[in-house]
Amino acid sequence: MEPIALKDRSGWVARMTADTDEEFERMAAQMALIDVPTVLDEPPHLYAGPFEEKAEAQNVLKFLKSEHGLDGLVTWRTVMR
Template identity: 75%
Template sequence: MSVHLLLWLILTGMTAYLANARGRSGPRWFAIGLFLPGVALIAVLLMPRLAKTGVDALVHEDLRPCPACTQSIKAADTRCKHCKAEVEPIALKDRSGWVARFTANSDQEFERLAAQLTLIDIPTILDEAPYAFAGPFEEKAEAQNMLNYLKSTHGLDGLVTWRSVTR
């Protein structure tokens, strides 16, 4: 492989990576970088960062302050990673995270759905009728895997979404 081809691929990859880090479309800027590698890289570097919107803006770890030292810790933690104090974890229903959401069309259907989810050994939130949630999970892929399992094994159809809880 010639040095020019290697340099061209490196510039194109850097352009795509930096574009993605700045809130732009990485694949689109990769394509632009194929034709104008140096120019595209300079253009990306000169563009302002775009704020995340939609679900991307909501996705964050579910954090809370440690009662002992006030440093940020995960809601599920039982021990502070900073001061090592023992803390009470926050209940599932009070945590934000990725969930598989199921919607019931009637009260009777919600009761059947709740009973079915209760029999399956998974974390569930059943206090927001007509919605039932499997989760929350820290990663979207975990919620998607749970939804795929529930769909294939138990015939439950839903969607993966971010559930935000304000404490």
């Protein structure tokens, strides 16, 4: 899977939400070690993606949940970086 270009683009992302700042930092460190494209925003949300196809984001979320215990939801997001 290849992420789409990050600057001023919209796409499907897998969004994880942390309950605390400490959990956000832990999750961000964990995501940095996983080989998936990520867009880190300010707490409480972390994003994997963006992807052109919703199915790609869903597959990444399934992988993150089954292999790394990270759960979230798939949503459309505009990335402006």
